[in-house]
Amino acid sequence: xTNLGGSAQAADVLIVGAGVVGTAIARTLxxxxxxxxxxxxxxxVGTGTTKANTAILHTGFDAVPGSLESTLVRRGAExxxxxxxxxxxxxxxxxxxxxxxxxDQHAELAGIEExxxxxxxxxxxxVPADELYAREPHLGPGALxxxxxxxxxxxxxxxxxxxxxxxxxxxxxxxxxxTRVLGVTAAGDWHDVRTDSxxxxxxxxxxxxxxxxxxIDAMLGGSDxxxxxxxxELIVFDKLARPLVGAILLPVPTTQTKGVLVAPxxxxxxxxxxxxxxxxxxGDTATTExxxxxxxxxxxxxxxxxxxxxxxxxxAGLRAATEHRDYQIRVDAGRRYxxxxxxxxxxxxxxxxxxxxVVDQLADAxxxxxxxxxxxxxxxxxxxxxxxxxxxxxxxxxxAADPAYGDIVCHCERVTxxxxxxxxxxxxxxxxxxxLRRRTRATNGRCQGFFCAARVASLVCEAGGNPAGRDGxxxx
Amino acid sequence: MNVDVLIAGAGPAGLAAxxxxxxxxxxxVLVVDREQEAGGIPRHSAHTGYGIRDLHRxxxxxxxxxxxxxxxxxxxxxxxxxxxxxxxxTVSSELEPGIGSPGTSARQHRxxxxxxxxxxxxxxxxxxxxxxxxxxxxxxxxxRLVPGSRPAGVLTTGELQQRVFLxxxxxxxxxxxxxxxxxxxxxxxxxxxxxxxxxxLVTDQPRHQSFAAFPLAAQLRWRVPVWTQxxxxxxxxxGAVTAIMLRDERDSSVRAVPCDLxxxxxxxxxxxxxxxxxGAELDPGTRGxxxxxxxxxxxxxxxxxxxxxxxAETADVAALSGRHAAARLAAYLAGRQSxxxxxxxxxxxxxxGRRLSVPVEVARPLLWISxxxxxxxxxMPPRGQFVLRSGAFAGRTRLEVRQGGRLLQSxxxRLVPGxxxxxDGRWACHVDPAGGPVLVTSGR
Numbered sequence: 001x002t003n004l005g006g007s008a009q010a011a012d013v014l015i016v017g018a019g020v021v022g023t024a025i026a027r028t029l030x031x032x033x034x035x036x037x038x039x040x041x042x043x044x045v046g047t048g049t050t051k052a053n054t055a056i057l058h059t060g061f062d063a064v065p066g067s068l069e070s071t072l073v074r075r076g077a078e079x080x081x082x083x084x085x086x087x088x089x090x091x092x093x094x095x096x097x098x099x100x101x102x103x104d105q106h107a108e109l110a111g112i113e114e115x116x117x118x119x120x121x122x123x124x125x126x127v128p129a130d131e132l133y134a135r136e137p138h139l140g141p142g143a144l145x146x147x148x149x150x151x152x153x154x155x156x157x158x159x160x161x162x163x164x165x166x167x168x169x170x171x172x173x174x175x176x177x178x179t180r181v182l183g184v185t186a187a188g189d190w191h192d193v194r195t196d197s198x199x200x201x202x203x204x205x206x207x208x209x210x211x212x213x214x215x216i217d218a219m220l221g222g223s224d225x226x227x228x229x230x231x232x233e234l235i236v237f238d239k240l241a242r243p244l245v246g247a248i249l250l251p252v253p254t255t256q257t258k259g260v261l262v263a264p265x266x267x268x269x270x271x272x273x274x275x276x277x278x279x280x281x282x283g284d285t286a287t288t289e290x291x292x293x294x295x296x297x298x299x300x301x302x303x304x305x306x307x308x309x310x311x312x313x314x315x316a317g318l319r320a321a322t323e324h325r326d327y328q329i330r331v332d333a334g335r336r337y338x339x340x341x342x343x344x345x346x347x348x349x350x351x352x353x354x355x356x357x358v359v360d361q362l363a364d365a366x367x368x369x370x371x372x373x374x375x376x377x378x379x380x381x382x383x384x385x386x387x388x389x390x391x392x393x394x395x396x397x398x399x400a401a402d403p404a405y406g407d408i409v410c411h412c413e414r415v416t417x418x419x420x421x422x423x424x425x426x427x428x429x430x431x432x433x434x435x436l437r438r439r440t441r442a443t444n445g446r447c448q449g450f451f452c453a454a455r456v457a458s459l460v461c462e463a464g465g466n467p468a469g470r471d472g473x474x475x476x
Numbered sequence: 477m478n479v480d481v482l483i484a485g486a487g488p489a490g491l492a493a494x495x496x497x498x499x500x501x502x503x504x505v506l507v508v509d510r511e512q513e514a515g516g517i518p519r520h521s522a523h524t525g526y527g528i529r530d531l532h533r534x535x536x537x538x539x540x541x542x543x544x545x546x547x548x549x550x551x552x553x554x555x556x557x558x559x560x561x562x563x564x565x566t567v568s569s570e571l572e573p574g575i576g577s578p579g580t581s582a583r584q585h586r587x588x589x590x591x592x593x594x595x596x597x598x599x600x601x602x603x604x605x606x607x608x609x610x611x612x613x614x615x616x617x618x619x620r621l622v623p624g625s626r627p628a629g630v631l632t633t634g635e636l637q638q639r640v641f642l643x644x645x646x647x648x649x650x651x652x653x654x655x656x657x658x659x660x661x662x663x664x665x666x667x668x669x670x671x672x673x674x675x676x677l678v679t680d681q682p683r684h685q686s687f688a689a690f691p692l693a694a695q696l697r698w699r700v701p702v703w704t705q706x707x708x709x710x711x712x713x714x715g716a717v718t719a720i721m722l723r724d725e726r727d728s729s730v731r732a733v734p735c736d737l738x739x740x741x742x743x744x745x746x747x748x749x750x751x752x753x754x755g756a757e758l759d760p761g762t763r764g765x766x767x768x769x770x771x772x773x774x775x776x777x778x779x780x781x782x783x784x785x786x787x788a789e790t791a792d793v794a795a796l797s798g799r800h801a802a803a804r805l806a807a808y809l810a811g812r813q814s815x816x817x818x819x820x821x822x823x824x825x826x827x828x829g830r831r832l833s834v835p836v837e838v839a840r841p842l843l844w845i846s847x848x849x850x851x852x853x854x855x856m857p858p859r860g861q862f863v864l865r866s867g868a869f870a871g872r873t874r875l876e877v878r879q880g881g882r883l884l885q886s887x888x889x890r891l892v893p894g895x896x897x898x899x900d901g902r903w904a905c906h907v908d909p910a911g912g913p914v915l916v917t918s919g920r
Contacts, residue, residue, distance in 0.1 A: 287623040449632070455638075
């Protein structure tokens with residue numbers, strides 16, 4: 001990778017942040033004849049808000065009507081549905097049921113349906129209690145009815161940014177991980193971006209730094225918004241709980257919070273969460289006794305059978321909330337700077353919509369976009385890590401061609417040696433066991449490494465990798 | 477492929493069952509194990525204490541595992557490792573209780589299909605009967621909902637032992653072991669062997685739950701204290717663990733104890749996935765499949781043994797459970813037992829409308845009993861003993877076994893949470909097949 005320090009090669013565009021938004025912008029820019037760099041403080045793509053959320057592909061039915069978020073969520077969902085199919089990103093259209101548990105909530109359903117209409121979403125439908133219980137027999141007692149949103153879907157939040165980044169890197173975008181931006185100075189037609197691994201020089205700067213986006217903005221003189229990290233804790237239940245849940249079960253939102261939902265995951269687990277708590281520390285993804293306790297209490301109401309199942313994992317993510325109720329996206333032509341901040345909890349869904357919008361704005365502001373010669377880059381075909389489709393261990397022809405795909409290493413998630421060695425040899429190899437599990441699901445299951453962590457660690461070592469990783473997957 | 481018996485799991489229970497089935501004259505006995513090597517958990521438990529009850533000698537875990545591998549092969553059982561039972565192609569449609577034709581006698585002679593996946597490919601095998609011996613695992617930190625950050629250096633005893641004894645990994649730094657059961661002391665020994673220092677064993681119980689000699693030796697020889705009435709309230713550290721947060725339940729004070737490793741030990745849960753996917757009813761106490769005294773599950777032709785039905789007993793007890801299941805399974809295949817008695821534990825036969833076996837339940841502080849049903853045709857449990865667990869300490873309490881108002885048995889026992897409690901099983905011969913559930917209580 002070229003070192004851009006000092007007067008070395010300068011980039012046309014530097015994107016700060018390799019989350020789902022930054023990598024989506026990189027992928028969109030990659031089709032043009034530009035020298036583009038993506039820098040991120042983490043050791044992998046998607047290590048911030050991107051990796052820990054509810055993993056829902058929203059319809060935007062409940063967005064603030066008329067907001068930029070509403071528009072970009074709708075557009076992004078349309079683009080990502082199509083992209084996911086091409087790139088092999090696990091996605092399931094489970095639909096959602098927004099469940100009313102009190103007369104007041106029941107009375108609000110009509111208003112929510114009206115709001116959905118104003119957001120351009122017309123497919124909602126009222127579901128009376130008897131039909132609701134017929135469809136979701138494990139729902140706790142006391143539900144009065146629900147609003148069905150048939151297009152709400154679940155998606156893999158890990159494969160998505162990896163697919164964007166892989167496509168971008170294949171098209172020549174340079175990815176600089178472990179690169180934290182410390183300051184930005186103007187130098188004529190250039191930005192000199194000081195990082196903890198040298199200075200990067202670029203003509204255009206795109207701030208997609210998520211939880212750090214206000215700080216980057218301040219380095220460019222902005223002061224319009226402040227990130228107020230809002231922590232969401234979630235509990236992941238065992239895959240054996242998956243048959244309990246059909247659709248995503250949403251609560252009626254209050255003015256304070258969207259509330260606790262129950263949702264299947266594309267890996268075949270069931271999620272319960274999130275909490276919503278403002279925290280001062282942008283790195284504070286610790287779970288709390290109170291938070292997990294409140295989730296279990298909510299779970300006992302929504303679905304008592306679920307809470308009786310084994311817990312596989314719990315985690316917390318931070319939403320990049322601001323004092324504003326909408327995305328903070330602005331392009332400053334004079335300073336050749338795009339701020340893509342305040343992307344709250346809908347960034348995964350909206351990512352391709354945001355990228356399209358930002359690139360249009362950049363073009364309007366004077367960034368010269370000339371399509372590259374030759375074919376447009378195609379979406380990469382990513383290793384499939386979902387539960388609904390065929391995994392390598394289920395594919396007899398694939399095992400016959402390479403027995404490594406019949407060698408199951410991680411038993412809970414049925415991850416084969418072939419998939420692990422593929423991930424370690426991929427264009428974007430994992431930096432640690434945490435990265436490996438986001439690419440393969442290895443050690444992500446109910447035993448959390450009791451049976452397989454030692455063998456997974458030896459495979460990583462054999463491949464010359466570093467078996468260190470977070471989440472208790474390794475010793476040190 | 478067709479076999480007489482398919483055994484899932486080549487640990488002590490599965491291998492002991494295979495040896496016994498061959499001894500009883502069964503032709504094709506296939507044992508599959510998803511690990512690379514047969515032998516189960518003892519493979520990586522380097523300490524001694526194995527083999528007492530089943531082999532009548534004292535050996536280390538790896539030697540014990542080697543013995544069973546050799547004995548199974550010598551007995552003519554075929555053992556396939558690196559092979560995962562990945563599905564039951566016919567179970568969901570044909571075997572699920574209450575679904576399909578109620579022709580019980582016709583079901584007795586059907587085979588059970590299982591899908592096996594290995595580097596050699598995907599293959600369906602037809603078995604006349606199946607024994608599940610899939611064992612158990614420790615609940616990891618996440619399943620115990622211990623809050624805090626999620627740094628590296630937090631693991632279970634199982635992972636620790638594999639890293640140290642199978643991978644040869646060395647460890648440095650300070651470790652805290654969560655738990656004070658037998659396995660917790662085993663984790664302590666593994667940590668010391670690998671080069672780590674052990675700060676303490678912590679338990680929320682008022683005292684340790686192992687043999688008195690273990691904590692005494694820990695204290696005197698290695699100067700490792702047991703901190704009782706201490707709850708883990710969090711894990712701290714970004715990247716690597718830096719501290720464990722502990723709350724002293726006596727005064728509710730919370731302190732951070734610096735450490736580099738945290739080992740969560742004990743708190744066993746059966747690996748019940750295959751049993752559940754086969755449609756077997758689960759016991760709410762053991763979390764393993766419901767089994768009667770013949771170790772038959774609620775699915776005809778599927779038996780279960782070892783720590784899948786009592787998580788966790790020592791390896792020799794698991795092996796003897798496997799041997800017991802083998803004998804009952806062979807009898808089932810020979811048709812020596814009536815179809816009814818080999819049928820679903822504690823469930824009504826939809827065809828005949830009568831109870832097939834008698835459920836056995838426990839009342840708090842008892843948490844579970846295994847087996848959890850009595851088969852009238854084969855009432856004696858493995859080793860003639862029922863195994864129980866308690867959620868609270870009680871010194872020399874009275875256990876009472878009643879069916880309706882009738883007292884079947886009364887015995888003294890010492891209750892220690894997480895520790896095995898044995899109950900002589902002769903009362904099971906006096907259970908009235910039509911008399912309703914049996915209840916085991918403890919009290920003065």
